Amino acid sequence: MLDIRDLSVSFTSYSFGLKRMEVCVVRGLDLSIAPGQIMAVIGQSGAGKSLLAHALLGILPRNARVEGQMSFKGKPLTPYRLSALRGREIALIPQSVTALNPLLRVGGQVTRAALLSGISKKEAPATVRQAFVRYLLPKGVAAWFPRQLSGGMARRVLTATATVGMADLIIADEPTNGLDPITARESLGHLRELADTGKAVLLITHDIEAALQVADMVTVFHAGATVEVARAEDFKEPGNLRHPYTKALWNALPANNFVGTMKPIARASNADGCPLQFCCNDQDSVCGQSVPMLKRSGAGWVRCHHA
Amino acid sequence: MLEASSLAYRYGKQHPWLFNELDLRITPGEIVGVSGPSGRGKSTLAKVLAGYLPPGKGSVMIDGRPLPASGHCPVQLLFQHPELAVNPRWKISKILREAEEPTPVILQTLGIESAWLDRYPHELSGGELQRVCLARALGSSTRYLLCDEITSMLDALTQVHIWRVVLNLARSRRLGVLVISHDKTLIARLCSRNITCLEGAAALS
Structure with a gap:
């Protein structure tokens, strides 16, 4: 369905008047999703998760430069094709109710999303009525304003907005943020239902435990690069994990060992070599010389010189 | 000892009590967890205990005396979204000095780098900013720390790093800590005792 190879995003900015600076935020991002699959993308804040979603929808700011190959349903994803596809075949479930217009009733906003996705007047x-029934929203809710919705209801309205137009690729940006466990599970359950009807779901989150509940595959981002692609069941047994960062993440979970075996560094070093070379425990001279390539490892992929 | 006795709070007279007849004791060095679904008054409880909101009924006492009305409050509250808890127009160095000059030891244990001091809050990541907020809250007269979902926005690795620091400080400075989280496994890991917030009341367990 979707295939991204070696995506990089950099921003140009001006400091001290006319001195131009280019900051590379994402480099070496690889991802692919098949229909009927939930691909979870996990990584810490600042790892480039949201930039991926923005690049996929073509809504990056104007000073951003995107390189690499993206293809959707076998054809390359050009900026022109992107603007035609977004909202119709690629849909976003935003993070919070702030994405809704606070001054319009929710029914009207879902209807507008349906019209924009190509459904006739x-x-x-x-x-829209079917979408409301599907997500167990009572009839009267259509006449409510966004501020009247509870957290769980807001999630359902946002999901309805994204799925009303029968998009094939759904991007869910942090669907469990700020929700209590019951509402979070319900929100993830809706994503599973969508995947089971043959849609591809990209689940962007920092919460591994939530992601593992529903995902088929997991892509781990760190410092702007894909460091590992693993099956969700690989996380049951730490020996199956491939990359030192993923292993550290597993060890840090409260349900597992709750120890930090790797220093948390935020930014990718713009220097040559592995982006994790300053915080990784397994690093040696090779790590500083070249950026490791993403290589096949069992059912997944890994980007490390030592894996 | 931080002691709340028959505490109650509601937002306005027409609203129901969020919690009523709540008794809570935190002794120095003790780590207490609070869990429960959203909307049951966990965060409100923290705000009342820290003196941000006046209690509807009951009282909050520290060693038998009410919280001081001015000066450094010995009960410090940390929020879920650190970016909303700092002045966006201040540099990190000024934010850190908002209460008092942080000691080099605290900056070092929290891993606050000198390169951050000249930056603005939006130039730090969530985990980094949360550590800055922690350093600001750990003034010399702070004795109780109320942590309201402080790591729920952060990844597991940053989360474990922050909690290790808080646990070490609680032990070395004998701080009493209240941990509010919906993550039951996290609370089981951190706390010696857990309180579940239920509708209209608090059940002690």
């Missing part, structure tokens, strides 16, 4: 009301 005649069919739209029925489609």
